[in-house]
Amino acid sequence: MFKKIGFRLIFAVALTSLTIIGVFAYFNVQSHSRGLLHEVERHANQLGETVISSTRFDMMLNQRDRIQQVINSIGTQPQIRDVRILNKVGKIIYSSDTTNINQMVDKKAESCYACHSANAPLEKISITARTRIFQIDSGSSRVMGIITPIYNGKSCWQAACHVHPKDQKVLGVLDVTISLAEVDETIQKSELEIVVFALVAILGVGLLIGFFVRRWVSLPINSLLSATKQVSMGNLNYSIKNMGDDEIGMLAYSFNNMTKKLSEARMQLFQSDKMASLGRLAAGVAHEINNPLTGVLTYSSFLLKRTQDNAEYQEDLKVIVRETLRCREIVKSLLDFARQTVPKKNYADINEIIERAIGVIENQLSLNKVKIIKELDNYLPKITVDANQIQQVFINLFVNASDAIGENGGALTVTTHQISLSPYGVAQIKKALCPKRHSLIDNDFKIGGLPSLKVKVISENNDGIIHLDPVYGKHRNHFDLGFSVTKDAKFVCPDCNISLILNNKRCPECGSALLAFETNGQGIYEVCSSEKNNWEKWEFVDSAGLSEYIEIKINDTGSGINSEDLSKIFEPFFSTKGQKGTGLGLAVIWGIIDNHNGTITVESEVGKGTTFVIRLPLTQQR
Amino acid sequence: MSKAADILVIDDEQVVRDAVVKITMLDNYTVDAAANVKSAIEKISKNYYAIIICDIMMPDGDGFQILEELHNRNIGSSVIMTTGYSTVENAVNSLYNGALDFIPKPFTVDELLSSVFRASKYQRIKKKQKQFLGKNDDVELLYVTCPAKYLRLGYASWIYEERVGSVLLGVCDLFLKTIESVKEIELLKAEEVLMQGISCISITSIAERIHKILSPVSGRIVEVNENLLNNSSLIEKDPYFEGWVYRVIPTDIEYEKKHLIKDSSELL
Numbered sequence: 001m002f003k004k005i006g007f008r009l010i011f012a013v014a015l016t017s018l019t020i021i022g023v024f025a026y027f028n029v030q031s032h033s034r035g036l037l038h039e040v041e042r043h044a045n046q047l048g049e050t051v052i053s054s055t056r057f058d059m060m061l062n063q064r065d066r067i068q069q070v071i072n073s074i075g076t077q078p079q080i081r082d083v084r085i086l087n088k089v090g091k092i093i094y095s096s097d098t099t100n101i102n103q104m105v106d107k108k109a110e111s112c113y114a115c116h117s118a119n120a121p122l123e124k125i126s127i128t129a130r131t132r133i134f135q136i137d138s139g140s141s142r143v144m145g146i147i148t149p150i151y152n153g154k155s156c157w158q159a160a161c162h163v164h165p166k167d168q169k170v171l172g173v174l175d176v177t178i179s180l181a182e183v184d185e186t187i188q189k190s191e192l193e194i195v196v197f198a199l200v201a202i203l204g205v206g207l208l209i210g211f212f213v214r215r216w217v218s219l220p221i222n223s224l225l226s227a228t229k230q231v232s233m234g235n236l237n238y239s240i241k242n243m244g245d246d247e248i249g250m251l252a253y254s255f256n257n258m259t260k261k262l263s264e265a266r267m268q269l270f271q272s273d274k275m276a277s278l279g280r281l282a283a284g285v286a287h288e289i290n291n292p293l294t295g296v297l298t299y300s301s302f303l304l305k306r307t308q309d310n311a312e313y314q315e316d317l318k319v320i321v322r323e324t325l326r327c328r329e330i331v332k333s334l335l336d337f338a339r340q341t342v343p344k345k346n347y348a349d350i351n352e353i354i355e356r357a358i359g360v361i362e363n364q365l366s367l368n369k370v371k372i373i374k375e376l377d378n379y380l381p382k383i384t385v386d387a388n389q390i391q392q393v394f395i396n397l398f399v400n401a402s403d404a405i406g407e408n409g410g411a412l413t414v415t416t417h418q419i420s421l422s423p424y425g426v427a428q429i430k431k432a433l434c435p436k437r438h439s440l441i442d443n444d445f446k447i448g449g450l451p452s453l454k455v456k457v458i459s460e461n462n463d464g465i466i467h468l469d470p471v472y473g474k475h476r477n478h479f480d481l482g483f484s485v486t487k488d489a490k491f492v493c494p495d496c497n498i499s500l501i502l503n504n505k506r507c508p509e510c511g512s513a514l515l516a517f518e519t520n521g522q523g524i525y526e527v528c529s530s531e532k533n534n535w536e537k538w539e540f541v542d543s544a545g546l547s548e549y550i551e552i553k554i555n556d557t558g559s560g561i562n563s564e565d566l567s568k569i570f571e572p573f574f575s576t577k578g579q580k581g582t583g584l585g586l587a588v589i590w591g592i593i594d595n596h597n598g599t600i601t602v603e604s605e606v607g608k609g610t611t612f613v614i615r616l617p618l619t620q621q622r
Numbered sequence: 623m624s625k626a627a628d629i630l631v632i633d634d635e636q637v638v639r640d641a642v643v644k645i646t647m648l649d650n651y652t653v654d655a656a657a658n659v660k661s662a663i664e665k666i667s668k669n670y671y672a673i674i675i676c677d678i679m680m681p682d683g684d685g686f687q688i689l690e691e692l693h694n695r696n697i698g699s700s701v702i703m704t705t706g707y708s709t710v711e712n713a714v715n716s717l718y719n720g721a722l723d724f725i726p727k728p729f730t731v732d733e734l735l736s737s738v739f740r741a742s743k744y745q746r747i748k749k750k751q752k753q754f755l756g757k758n759d760d761v762e763l764l765y766v767t768c769p770a771k772y773l774r775l776g777y778a779s780w781i782y783e784e785r786v787g788s789v790l791l792g793v794c795d796l797f798l799k800t801i802e803s804v805k806e807i808e809l810l811k812a813e814e815v816l817m818q819g820i821s822c823i824s825i826t827s828i829a830e831r832i833h834k835i836l837s838p839v840s841g842r843i844v845e846v847n848e849n850l851l852n853n854s855s856l857i858e859k860d861p862y863f864e865g866w867v868y869r870v871i872p873t874d875i876e877y878e879k880k881h882l883i884k885d886s887s888e889l890l
Binding site for chain 2: 288290298301302324328329363578
């Protein structure tokens, strides 16, 4: 539960708001209670002054009963706990609580302490010093006491009673104590209110954050998660539905893009494999069929020659010869498809090849009212290709486009430009040497049609050869040893048994030994020796950065291809032209482009047209 | 060397051997057969065959070994290569390595017979030439050889590189001498595409034999010799100059040149 990102977020937000509200509430309550106490204090002070001035006249006349009466009546007010007047030596002279009268108050008592803390008593003190808050006993509410000194005045020592001598400064103090029960209750109430408010606020914020986190984070992440699960199970056609344009939406978009590219790459690889095996099959079949076909064709044409006077036989034999010739043409196109020869590559200008291809079928295109739009990049570098084969590719694609456009006319757009793509999964190790300069390239063991790298493994009493994929980033390594490789196994050159293990470096992913190959002018190629790990590094290629490709787009405004057919169009014998075609054209094109280490992809929309995209590497690997 | 038969057919397929025997017997040739490279070389070393019809792919080797063997032993048989795996490369390599002709399987009776016809005529010209050279110091050739700077595919077709980047394409005189007089020439049209090693000219002789000529280059035809269309005998009168056939923009001439023969001295 706590591992959920939503919960963590809510927790963090709640903690933050709790802190903020707590601090705010603390200071708020503080200032509130200070204000209240201040008010009570002012009130008490005023009360003290009022008592003194209202009893002054009675004091002059020394009418003590009246003074006591005033104090009694003030003392009956509900908030006022006690009103006392103490004389200079601490004797209670008047008190609202009459039982206290004539009792002595100690100098250390709350009422006296403020002035008598020093040796010589203070004569004038500020209002705050005169005020104190205390609890009489632990169970009762707080009490505020305020003392108001009664100063000696001219009228006092000149009065008839002559009670006070002239040199006395302070005659006594009025001590008023007010119960703070009501104030304390108010403060407690506001504290409770703030706590309740804080809790409600945190709960509210939590729920709100929870709702948005769920909506903006949890749900999209869950759908991303289920998408990655789908992809890891091999369903590369899975795509996440539109998730908005925030970061997660962008992530989903880029995820979709990645799976699309992956699925394309897988298709290409799959197609490549299929084509190669089909090619071998076709070549084998064609060769095998041609021999018996020679028998049929020679004997039938032989009979045709010998039965020239028999019209009845002639008719039938002509059919046999004609149909056998038809077989010959079919097998011939099969062979064209299967031809696995190395292309005759030369330095050529793709734009020129396109121009030539257009030149060849210009007449046919103009007959079909096809407008040719050329958007050729004039600064395209030359490229090593089999000009004939590439021209054949263009011609075939143009003819297909023309067929798709039909008789009503349309446009054929050819675009060329240069693009950059990552070399990973493309670059090939063509030369690999051991430290003693023995070649480690095994021409007899090919991976993906390319000579592999051979390494001898010596593990305990066993030894054998492993073959590594020569294509950087493809990892189609062959570890068919028949015994398990121990941790301290040796990986050596099959010719001289010199170790190929790097001494000062281990695989950063699994810690296994690393094998190093000198690639003859292209730096060192490093690869993890473990069968289970695919770590590899080829600094030279990595530092070279992106590889350059020439991209050729051929777009037509024809009838388009429906998505069902679109996945099959590069398969041999797949044709939408019925009797008109053998269904080998695009398969042959595919083979040619593959032979050039290039790729061909197609996009199409029924009724709108079709676009073929061909990418040819600027520098040839093979 | 005793003369056992006119023709040796080398093929691992019984049906093909039988068919070749039957067909060539139509034109009264005597035929011997070998089923593999080993027995073929045995037969070649024992007897002289004017014509050898040789398959390329056999279980114990390929037809190119036979060509090499003939070359090493200096045997002047005319070799017609044939294969079920009929690729352009096989055709061009065969002709470059001394074969007289290449016919892809499956072939018809007429295709084989016209090839055999040319081969035997070639042998006769060769024989005659030898006698001629033996008698007379004042060498007079029975045919016109390729001019200098011309390149040819086998003994059949030639190209001449023009300065403007195009090439002229024509038929060698020796090839024309191995067929009867030309009755009709069937040509491709301008803008059509040639492939090296694929038939590009078809000549029908007055004996109604059809002789196909393999193209020495790949490229696009930009011009067809109009004069030749009007007057087909021009090709026989002046095969290297007025009798040119196509003007071609080649696509990959630098590569294809490797399989063309440069020297003007012809096979004999």
